[in-house]
Amino acid sequence: GAYVEMDYFTKQDCMRAMGGARESTTETLGITNENGRIALQTIAAAKPLKEIQPDEQLSWGKISQAQHTLLWTMMKASEIWDQEVVNAFSDFYSGLDEHQIREEPFGDKAIVEYQAQARREWHDMQLNGEGMNLAMINNTLLKNIQQEI
Numbered sequence: 001g002a003y004v005e006m007d008y009f010t011k012q013d014c015m016r017a018m019g020g021a022r023e024s025t026t027e028t029l030g031i032t033n034e035n036g037r038i039a040l041q042t043i044a045a046a047k048p049l050k051e052i053q054p055d056e057q058l059s060w061g062k063i064s065q066a067q068h069t070l071l072w073t074m075m076k077a078s079e080i081w082d083q084e085v086v087n088a089f090s091d092f093y094s095g096l097d098e099h100q101i102r103e104e105p106f107g108d109k110a111i112v113e114y115q116a117q118a119r120r121e122w123h124d125m126q127l128n129g130e131g132m133n134l135a136m137i138n139n140t141l142l143k144n145i146q147q148e149i
Contacts, residue, residue, distance in 0.1 A: 003123040006116075007052045009066035009073070055116035060108040063115060067093040091135035092118070101142060110146035114138075117145070 055063065071090055074081040096115055101107040114137075122134045 003120055005052050006055050006058060006063050006066040006070065009069040010062055011065070011069075055119070056113055058112060060102070060112050063112055064093075064097060088133060088135045092137075095135060095137050099137065099142070101146060104146070106146055106149040109149050110142060113145045113149070114142045117141075 058066075067089075071086060071093070074086045074089060075083075092115075096111050099107075099111060101110055118134060118138070118141075122132055125132050
């Protein structure tokens with residue numbers, strides 16, 4: 001799957017992305033491919049939301065909330081995401097949530113920056129046919145990010 005900002009997986013923006021927060025009940029429909037089948041979807045739902053913030057601008061609280069929806073979505077899309085990958089993402093977020101750096105100054109901000117960078121790198125590597133174990137936290141990189149903040 002493609003890299004998607006975590007803000008799409010927060011409760012508010014997830015509903016908005018799915019069209020739940022739209023006022024109009026009559027919207028233009030377009031054709032999309034859903035699990036190998038043709039489906040209809042509102043044109044507005046297919047457009048990126050303007051209000052979506054990059055991962056680096058989110059709080060750890062928002063990322064933490066969004067990761068539950070991300071993991072649930074990955075599990076439901078088992079034809080795209082292998083269970084091994086879902087487990088790696090789960091271990092990744094658990095490791096970050098429990099990381100001792102969160103108790104230090106700028107620790108949560110460093111965790112937010114690290115998760116954005118690591119997730120983007122993981123997706124880029126997948127596009128190139130390469131792999132990386134996302135669950136293995138690079139403590140040196142995390143500490144460097146913290147020092148730059």
